[in-house]
Amino acid sequence: METLWWSTLFFFFIFKASTLKIINPGDVIKDGGETLESENGTFEMGFFSPGNSNNRYIGIWYKFSNTTVVWVANREAPVSDNNGVLSFDNNGILTLFNETNGVVWYTNPNTSRTPHEPVLQLFDSGNLVVKEKNEDDSKNFFWESFDFPSDNLLPGMKIGINLITGFEYYISSWKSSDDPSQGQYSLRIDPHGYPQVVLKKGSETVYRAGSWDGHYLSARKPDDNPIPLYSYNFVINENEIYFKSELKNSSFISRYTMDPSGLMQRFIWNQMKNEWQVYSTAQADGCSTYGLCGSYASCKSGRFPLCSCLEGFKPKSSMNTSDGCSRTTELGCSGDGFLKQRRLALPDTSKSWANGSMNLKECEEFCVKNCACTAYANLDVTKGSGCLVWLDELIDITEFSQDVQPLYIRLPISELDKIQRKMEKKKAVIIAISIIVPMGSMVTLFLLYKLKKNLSNKGKTKEKMEMQIFDFATIANATNNFSSNNKLGQGGFGNVYKGMLKEGKEIAVKRLSKDSGQGFDEFKSEVTLIVKLQHRNLVKLFGCCIKGDERMLIYEYLPNKSLDNFIFDKTRNKLLDWERRFHIIDGIARGLLYLHHDSRLRIIHRDLKASNILLDNDMNPKISDFGLARMFGGDQIEDKTRRVVGTYGYMSPEYAFYGRFSMKSDVFSFGVLILEIITGKRNRGYSDINHNLLEHAWRLWTEGRPLELINKTIGDTDGGNATTSDGTYITSEVLRCIHVALLCVQQRPEDRPKMSSMLLMLGGESTLPEPNQPGYFIEKDWLPSATAADCRSRKQSTSSNEVTITMLDAR
Incomplete structure (x- = not known):
């Protein structure tokens, strides 16, 4: 069942009074049940009240799922009672009036043209449009709701920037399930460097979907790429930058939504079960947090710790792997080379330079001549063309388990020689093993295995921690989005919730509060210690979850709670x-x-x-x-x-x-x-x-x-x-x-x-x-009186x- 916050939405005062298919000048929609319906009855527009609020808003929702609101007109200006009226005039202006006939909200046409026979129509795409009566070309629309998204990105809707006017299209979260006004989170295009899709909390980037690589957004996992169901379009020219998706099969009903906590998920409507089902989640693992590992480090889901320095780099701090890494040997500008990496997502491109006409060889030559260049790659992976160059530290890098677009990272020749010798030693071990195994020499095989282990660990042993890294979406779904009904109790460092994983395992989720006093060190201490401890009288830790400033511990669920x-x-x-x-x-x-x-x-x-x-x-x-x-x-x-x-x-x-x-x-x-x-x-x-x-x-x-x-x-x-x-x-x-x-x-x-x-x-x-x-x-007198005041x-x-x-x- 759908478990996000909007599953609790309900509507007040919606009665079946009248339903319109099209609105002409002079027509009105009154609160109390009057609605506008799309041609095939997919979407409906009217008045609603979200959650426990009594405020009234004009919204668009799916007619078969009227609790799923996909667009809100007057997000920042609600009507306080159910006497609102939505009016459409001869100039094609849509205006919302309150009980005293005061203007609450109105449309502002995106053109200076004046319509002759304006109509207001709700399309089956969910787009509310002001247009000429017999005009269906979207280029000639006077106004459309798709230009002003709320918290849902519907197929055909775009996010981007008009470079001529500066107008920006983006989706933004609700403040809460009771308040549809713009919240803290927004999904938008970052135009700096080579444009990329990012999630921001205020002005801070907290998640990056990545830049366009000719196939899809570069920071997404290859196995999460939903290309078979969707087609994507990323446009960059002198007039505009935008990204949008279209359903390949119109029989599917899908939407991409953002909840008040910034969690972004794509849902598909299951007609058999009559419910929304999660198709994909943007923040699907612990590596979704922007810049989690710092510069020159990669994050790999399922690995603990998540962060690891790239080859040729060393940790900046031995205390915290998330502090990032620095070069083992500094660059000399001349005499540098490049290490080809096949399993790294392209880093943040906000400080990069791109050229679509250069080939990969020309790209390398350009990078060699520019001392500020730290890495390069093809701009279009599908054609093997174009040049993308990074001009600053590499940050926000995810490591995948399979090959993706090659990334060429600049290193001193001395470091490349070390890496080459290391690879040759490993290769020699593998060859030796392949020869010895058929001979059945188990003793020699064991010695070679030990040699390989010593080479890879540089003489140091690392204790592997058997634990699972859970993604935020999994835990949110398991706890019914941290519902108060699932709350087991409150500890000194946050709330504890009961959850149920998809496989039926019951869990207890300790969600650390942001002002709890338990910082990263305490969290790391708890994870590090418990995962190494096994005793029938100690609680069992299944894993942890890290997303931005969210930190959670996943324990076995104990039904009798605490002593x-x-x-x-x-x-x-x-x-x-x-x-x-x-x-x-x-x-x-x-x-x-x-x-x-x-x-x-x-x-x-x-x-x-x-x-x-x-x-x-x-x-x-x-x-x-x-x-x-x-x-x-x-x-x-x-x-x-x-x-x-x-x-x-x-x-x-x-x-x-x-x-x-x-x-x-x-x-x-x-x-x-x-x-x-x-x-x-x-x-x-x-x-x-x-x-x-x-x-x-x-x-x-x-x-x-x-x-x-x-x-x-x-x-x-x-x-x-x-x-x-x-x-x-x-x-x-x-x-x-x-x-x-x-x-x-x-x-x-x-x-x-x-x-x-x-x-x-x-x-x-x-x-x-x-x-x-x-x-x-x-407590009130726990120090000697002579020193208590001091x-x-x-x-x-x-x-x-x-x-x-x-x-x-x-x-």
Whole structure:
């Protein structure tokens, strides 16, 4: 089913009053059901209200799908009630009046000619036209809606620029599903250099379809090229520049649309199912973001990381592959050569030069003589003619898995020699393998394989990450365009949505909010860490999605959501008997043990809390949200940061006060979590005015009344075995858990047990030492009074859902 935002559009006050086929001077269309219909009944024009808005607009929609509005006349000037009137006069002017007879909107003819017998007609193409009564030549139309597109590009409609008048044709998004006025995004022709089709957010380019290569737009994937169904026309002359498409088969009904988020998709109407179906998506993968990898780097969908330097170039920054690349050896102008690349989409052409009459050899000679030239290619790939030259850094390059138009990249001869020697070594390995395989010499084959691996990696090993890079359109469709009905919850760094992939797999999508505080480093940390971690008590990461400033993590979907939905809810709390609670405590402990000791990496979670413990169908706990996690080296036991990030109530004192964190910081959080599971009360915001939960637990422990901590839904506290409506629990087992929790939350990190001994303690297999006083603090007074005011004057903090980021300055 169609899942974009406009699927929720509905119309008010449209009644079947009258339908016209043509409008003559003096005719009007009144709000309340009067419409203009195209000759074969494909399109209809009339008044409508979008989404939940009560404003009225003149629009054109498909008659068989009247919620699919393809054009809006008065986008910026709605009528506030249903008393609007659309009038057509003797001069061929179409005017929209409001209730007070004020002019809301009118057409401005694109010619100085005056019509003799003007008529207004809606064509079956969706084009609303003012023309002479018996004139059908589009060159003689006085006005047409196709010159003023909204958010849909229909077959026959063009985007471009009239170079004589400066008039520009482009489609632009709605502001929202309730507001059809022009939004942030627009698809247009960029005339700079060799013209190309781009998507802009305001004045910033965010996606590039590319320049015309004689076959199609050069930045599109070869396997996404819909040439069999459509014919394309890209015109560049002294009068105008434009691009348009036409359906080859008129029996198809198709449109190209842009939603308020800038997502562009082509839809085809399925008459059998009576619904729109996605035919293609412009931003089909993570490489669709303009300039994602920076200069002289290519982006390849499905590869992680997505970005890689071109041959002859090296990363500008070792910290971030998206910072772009620089030359390994600088050009000398003279003595340079060219490396032929067959699988790279043509780079951004906004700083290029083109000549249609030159051949490829002449193009190379021109580039050699021009020191600013960085690459060249044929202008028309179908004819092998023309010259396209780049005069600046190469940017926005996509790498394909199959050959496309050759691109010749300028490199120093010394670099070309290195690349040639490298290729010859690889070729020698391949030849040697082809000779040895028939001889059956497996030992020699293995040695050659190792040699090939060493050559390709230059002596360095790279760990391949098994994960999927999802495209934005797939995730948007899976979550019903991030519908509020699919929202599972809100975390410290954004919303989480339930989704369903086409193959039926349920997923949870963590969509990072743009002002969440989690930047690229935290996102990269979470992806890098989770993909390497495999344990039954850790949430499974399927992949990620990157589109512009959108960053999303795709997890397994866990139907019971998070632990806090149970232990802090008065109704769901009753579903957790002691056996289930102990099972959850044990599972969290095993997950932490894996992170701290058993995984290949030593991971400090830094944000262990009830909302970050997810529960599967069988109530097995899974630790999630690794955005704040840090990795330790083999001998490292502690680290320090000025950026304290975590959640009040779960932070250990040494981390909150001084920014020091270690495995013992997670142990502290785990102790808080045990007490919350037992009591059903939050440590932060505990109702006792004089105590927080840790202080309350310590007081009851020292007074010999620890069983008073037990949540009433678990059972009464009299006797050795407590009986509940759901069964029994052993009092000593609960006491042991309280004891372990108090050991975990001790003030001094060195007094807290390691996770390696924690499971033995919980299982009753070791003697427990007496706990010392907890290291608790209350948020409103968590610093000593002597330093609190000073720190407040110097700290910067932002909070979202109890997640706090604090910068600590040295005294």
